[in-house]
Amino acid sequence: MPSTFKHPAHVPMWRGAKAAYLLIAMCIFPVAIGGYWAYGNMMPAGGILTALYIFHGHDISRGLLAATFLLVVFNCLSSFQIYSMPVFDSFEAFYTGRTNRPCSVWVRSGFRIFYGFISLFIGIALPFLSSLAGLLGGLTLPVTFAYPCFMWICIKKPERFSYSWYVNWGLALLGTAFSLASSVGGVWSIINTGMKLKFFKPN
Numbered sequence: 001m002p003s004t005f006k007h008p009a010h011v012p013m014w015r016g017a018k019a020a021y022l023l024i025a026m027c028i029f030p031v032a033i034g035g036y037w038a039y040g041n042m043m044p045a046g047g048i049l050t051a052l053y054i055f056h057g058h059d060i061s062r063g064l065l066a067a068t069f070l071l072v073v074f075n076c077l078s079s080f081q082i083y084s085m086p087v088f089d090s091f092e093a094f095y096t097g098r099t100n101r102p103c104s105v106w107v108r109s110g111f112r113i114f115y116g117f118i119s120l121f122i123g124i125a126l127p128f129l130s131s132l133a134g135l136l137g138g139l140t141l142p143v144t145f146a147y148p149c150f151m152w153i154c155i156k157k158p159e160r161f162s163y164s165w166y167v168n169w170g171l172a173l174l175g176t177a178f179s180l181a182s183s184v185g186g187v188w189s190i191i192n193t194g195m196k197l198k199f200f201k202p203n
Helices: 010-042 048-056 062-083 085-099 105-125 127-145 147-156 163-193
Strands: none
Touching (some): 010 048, 010 062, 062 105, 085 105, 127 147, 147 163
């Protein structure tokens, strides 16, 4: 999607991102809730796909299992584009700001290939990052749940002890509490299961 100073791409991209996130939530939350309802604490480390293979591999046809795994591959390929949209938009904004001209198709494709290569390289070079997922997720959680509320309070300066003031402070503190809980859980998981630092040796 071309981005210029007169017609910035972030406006239609934001509409598309909201629709995409809603669609993703409608797909992922039922799977997560249904998976926990079905397996509970018996859920293996690989998630719902591993649980399907372990618990139902003998009574589900291989064609259905293959279709399920293929749907996950499609989901990963499409969600990578959606979750990486802010990065692509930042690349394009930097490019248009420096060159004062819109991004061509080749430049946008180059940005996406470059970012995909960097992501793949990090995934291969540092395969133990999945062990740090809980800790890293907890440390970055305030960016989504707490910082926007604090920023809104600082920028808009709502009346002290008003409804919006209480709501934003409450949501910000709740997001901070979620972040602390996730970070503590991530540290506990690392202590409990251990972590092997292996570079360029994916499991």
